[in-house]
Amino acid sequence: MPFDVIAAVTDQRELGPDTWLLALDAPQIAAAARAGEFVMLGLPEIDRMLIRRPFSIARVGPAEAGAPRTIEIVYKVFGSRTAMFSTLRPGAKMSVLGPLGRGFWLPEPDGPRELLLVAGGIGIAIFPLLVQQLGARAGEASLLYGARTAAELVLRDWFAERGVAVELATDDGSAGHHGMVTDLLEARLARPARGRRLVMACGPTPMLRAVGDLAMAREVPCQLALEETMACGFGVCLGCVVPRRNPEGEFDRFVRVCTEGPVFDAREVAP
Numbered sequence: 001m002p003f004d005v006i007a008a009v010t011d012q013r014e015l016g017p018d019t020w021l022l023a024l025d026a027p028q029i030a031a032a033a034r035a036g037e038f039v040m041l042g043l044p045e046i047d048r049m050l051i052r053r054p055f056s057i058a059r060v061g062p063a064e065a066g067a068p069r070t071i072e073i074v075y076k077v078f079g080s081r082t083a084m085f086s087t088l089r090p091g092a093k094m095s096v097l098g099p100l101g102r103g104f105w106l107p108e109p110d111g112p113r114e115l116l117l118v119a120g121g122i123g124i125a126i127f128p129l130l131v132q133q134l135g136a137r138a139g140e141a142s143l144l145y146g147a148r149t150a151a152e153l154v155l156r157d158w159f160a161e162r163g164v165a166v167e168l169a170t171d172d173g174s175a176g177h178h179g180m181v182t183d184l185l186e187a188r189l190a191r192p193a194r195g196r197r198l199v200m201a202c203g204p205t206p207m208l209r210a211v212g213d214l215a216m217a218r219e220v221p222c223q224l225a226l227e228e229t230m231a232c233g234f235g236v237c238l239g240c241v242v243p244r245r246n247p248e249g250e251f252d253r254f255v256r257v258c259t260e261g262p263v264f265d266a267r268e269v270a271p
Helices: 027-032 080-085 121-140 156-160 181-190 205-217
Strands: 003-016 019-025 038-042 053-056 070-076 093-100 114-120 141-147 165-170 197-202 222-225 241-243 254-256 263-265
Touching: 003 027, 003 070, 027 070, 027 093, 038 070, 053 070, 053 121, 070 080, 070 121, 114 121, 114 181, 114 205, 121 141, 121 156, 121 197, 141 156, 141 181, 156 165, 165 181, 181 205, 197 205, 205 222
Parallel strands: 114 141, 114 197, 141 165, 197 222
Antiparallel strands: 003 019, 003 093, 019 070, 038 053, 038 093, 222 263, 241 254
């Protein structure tokens, strides 16, 4: 069940070039949040911001009385509204609707033992909460993380500190593999597996398309977290639809990212 609340900013800090971490005091949302779900963020004054914007829930915490209190958002400044968000400081108020959407479905205890998390650019924002909810199983995960430059590889140390093996790729060769993050995935899938594999990915649409194709070619289960423009967040405006890979009829050709997703089985959609 989503909650529509006015939440106070508790922290705001820059992680990298035009990339920020925003923390909000929203205990109801923090307690209900699951990895892969998102919130719609706005400003309470309608004259400053009419339509809220969607953001993945990056992390929750710290826990108070056994339950988390804050949600954290990792975002990149792309336009005037996110630029406005970056000026907010502790005590400022934001309107928050969430958690929304369908998140990742976590592997069962006896499920896949090699989890490949594939992040492109700001797609990294979806994965900290997944690692939090994996708990002790985070050691079974590898993060394949690509960006344009080393400076844009934010939070990479956070994952390594929690036992996640990290492999990097940059477009300019300033860190890790000089090339695309999908090169890293292709190489990993070519190696013998430590156990059953599961790929979980978030990033730009071309990257997700390539990740899905690589995984399906090797019959590896794959979950894709799609990035689409959303105006409402709960399925009314139909602004975020994407094609279904194998529609059953004329009226089954598209799915809404905000409600049927944002996380899909790669076999479901053609991003």
